[in-house]
Amino acid sequence: MARILISPFTFLFLGILGLISFPAEAAIKKYQFDIQVKNVSRLCHAKPIVTVNGRFPGPTIYVTEGDRVLVNVTNHAQYNMSIHWHGLKQYRNGWADGPAYITQCPIQTGGSYTYDFNVTGQRGTLWWHAHILWLRATVYGALVIMPKQGTPFPFPQPNEEFEILFGEWWHADVEEVVKRGTNMGLPPNMSDAHTINGKPGPLFPCSEKHTFAMEVELGKTYLLRIINSALNDELFFAIAGHSMTVVEVDAVYTKPFTTQAILIAPGQTTNVLVQANQIPSRYFMATRPFIDVPLAIDSKMATAILQYKGIPNTVLPTLPQLPASNDTQFALNYSKKLKSLNSQKHPANVPLKVDRNLFYTIGFGKNSCPTCVNGTKFLASLNNISFAMPQTAILQAHYFNIKGVYRTDFPDKPPTPFNYTGAPLTANLRTATGTRVSNIAFNSTVELVLQDTNLLTVESHPFHLHGYNFFVVGTGIGNFDPAKDPAKYNLVDPVERNTVGVPTGGWTAIRFRADNPGVWFMHCHLELHTGWGLKTAFVVEDGTGPNQSVLPPPKDLPPC
Template sequence: MAKGNTHGLDCLFLCFCLFGLFSVPVKAALKKYQFDIQVKNVSRLCHAKPIVTVNGMFPGPTIYAREGDRVLVNVTNYARYNMSIHWHGLKQYRNGWADGPAYITQCPIKTGKSYTYDFNITGQRGTLWWHAHIFWLRATVYGAIVILPKQGTLFPFPQPYREANILLGEWWNNDVEDVVKQGNKLGLPPNTSDAHTINGKPGPLSPCSEKHTFALEVEQGKTYLLRIINAALNDELFFAIAEHNMTVVEIDAVYTKPFTTQAILIAPGQTTNVLVQTNQAPGRYFMAARPFMDAPLSIDNKSAMAILQYKGIPNSVIPILPQIPAPDDTEFALTYNSKLRSLNSPAFPATVPLKVDRHLFYTIGLGINQCLTCLNGTRLTASLNNITFVMPRIGLLQAHYYNIKGVFTTDFPDRPPMPFNYTGAPLTANLGTTLGTRVSKIAFNSSVELILQDTNLLTVESHPFHLHGYNFFVVGSGIGNFDPKSDRAKFNLVDPPERNTVGVPTGGWAAIRFRADNPGVWFMHCHLELHTGWGLKTAFVVENGKGRDQSISPPPKDLPPC
């Protein structure tokens, strides 16, 4: 077990302890997990450089828990970077201290220091994930969270024979933080990744040999559950399996009305569970992931490949290639997303807010600002309602809880200061973009409707937005400018998909609704790491309620200081 920086390895030590809260003695239900997060040479990939890893694993280990469990995660940081871990999609009721985004709900864990994340899993089951939430370190610091249903509860779909995790990611041959710093120095986007990966391996299409290909062995005539996670930093991805259909049964740890498809679309931050029947002739079949990009930008068309291999088939058999949508297949993307519906059953109802207390309208913009320290004199920025978010030097949740003045203001506008033709002719002006740590204050238990509107400021582009601390219902989406009358009349208020990360379509809009029943400070940001770094983010300060269990819990004693 690592005690410090040894043999040039940077590492974090995590101890996961799961306390089952069902009606059995606690001692019998206790589970212990220990993990190391290390920086080491990864020989699986070409020209590998040292990377930050958990337990020396890339991707990191899977956390298995059950609905109703209490989870303790002891993190000791032995890396040369500051660190924080976000438990993506876990609601963390009244407990933002365990949410993880650096300088939002906590200050980062410094080298040589420790912090214990302590949280309950209440009312959630399915596939989520964890990842670093500081800088671009989640490029290698990530892993799956599998939350099993309560004891004795079956899935609301055919029970699978077995299941497997499929984590889609990106790989840089160089230290990703050095890549980002070089881009910032130039005032340009960092270099795109050198490969996409499936479970940490790029597959035979990369310059590496076929031994760097993930293979999933299956038996004929069985049903498998694949838990698919998009951990890529900057790419929405298509995923398909040659000659095998997939039945979508869950998104972002929420059950859906099942539908069958030849491919799925999954944005960074999102998860999708699918059933796959191994009903084809025994053989080897490629699984593939490649980027979706329908904006007028250069397309990163590097594909990752893995193999679905029937038991008993030798490796000498050439795998069959899959049919996967073209990188700019907008029609498939829109059609696929339109098929997503909440299960909305008596056991798993869709509690969509029908009456709205607070209407919000946020425009998403890109821009170019002057930069005296950049080699070309300018740098790219991003904004919501023309505001580029500036990260504070102390956690927003601490500042809110202790009423520390001067850290942030609660005057983030409910709508853009200047309406315009959002998706019309390309605009190069920033329309008065300002810098600031400005957030929006939300009354406890109020129902919120938020319209996220893409704009043609600099260029249109799709944006996956993640809201911490909540699930929300995606009640509508479309292309062009949102029309309050005609588009709101078409909202699905019966069984809309329930998510924690929504894809705003290129040159379009998405409408979400949620009930603000979780007090605290909750981050909302584009899950394209490139755009987050440019300032495409904000936060909601949800006020305490009046009830006994409607206020923020006190902070833990070992909360990292700034």
């Protein structure tokens, strides 16, 4: 969907003339989400999918910084449902965060729940998605937060903007695919296609009607709000003949830089400026996975079309040059270019003193499963603990002091140090299963190092922290060296985001201030790994001030 933008200065000028009235207080934006099953056709196959308001992808939510947002979700589908507002900090208000059994019990079939939250101190591109089972395969959409009126972008004002959402498509019911894989103790079948705005593009059979096209005019500048909604794949993206200027990631402005391609992990967002300055024609936009280990994935390219106004559809588009699927060097170099704007209006408030140091290892293993094909099933772990989902939401247990739901003894470091990225290991290192979380003191500063390991296989992992942004102060290949690597940290203008990639066979260090009380999920945003247990949560204690404790739960909070 495209929108024509009016300069914030124009808004201000019209306001002075009295032609536009500015609200005296924050607006209340209301949305209705009806979760329903609809028959949708893609790639010669029609199937019933779970949708929001019958749309795939779902509707875009447009708000302005400072707004209060109410989204009433009514569940008409056969599956329980919860919605996560990915990247919104939800200060003191975990009840609106959405991950099932972490901050709420799901909305049952026939039930309703109103997500009521404020958009405070954030603007940019975020998104929303189902946060239960694999239902975000079809239940997702963009969340666009405009700056307050009169506040300009810190980059050239675009003439128009588009949301670009990447996704995955399965011919079969994705929940049945997952169930079959789980029962066999194997990974589920990979997706049959990737999509751009729900459409795979003309390189797939029977897809002539299933291609997203973006019309541009020569000489104009366009803002693309790009979201990776795919379940399991990091993706490259490029536009034939056109460069892109990156200006924002995860709703945080960045130092602008120009690139021929971007890399975006599941859960991440990237805003780019594109100038329509080429010979008027039709140009393919394309995306395909980045994978630098020998795993079976859907590597086919999804395409959309950038089409100059007045050019007929009979003109054959040209394809862009995407990095090779295993181009690790491009991925590392691209990540290094991402830096916070760190201007006077948009400072990077990096914690310089650390109160709590955490070191989490990422590992895979196999557990006994007598009913599975090979007698084993896969699991994934942090610090050798594979997270087990509770039957009562952890936030409810925390708020009402319900015993026996979770334990607060998640270890700050792995119980058994080893050569994390050396020769491939097959041992489980005594992997345990449990609902174990970490208690964090209010307003303390935290450094967390996420270390990939070679337990069964190395692999890159995009980790998402709910309730917070964090600064990515360091990253590297191999084992993290606590004596040497911190000296190389960027503590001046590190990129700030809510989802970060841990490189294959490497590590990433993040820092944040724990100033948002409540229960906040942290997990790999590859749905396969999350389902295997690659997740945990932080219980951030209340502060002593009047506005430093978790708000009371809403009356319509779904029961367990």
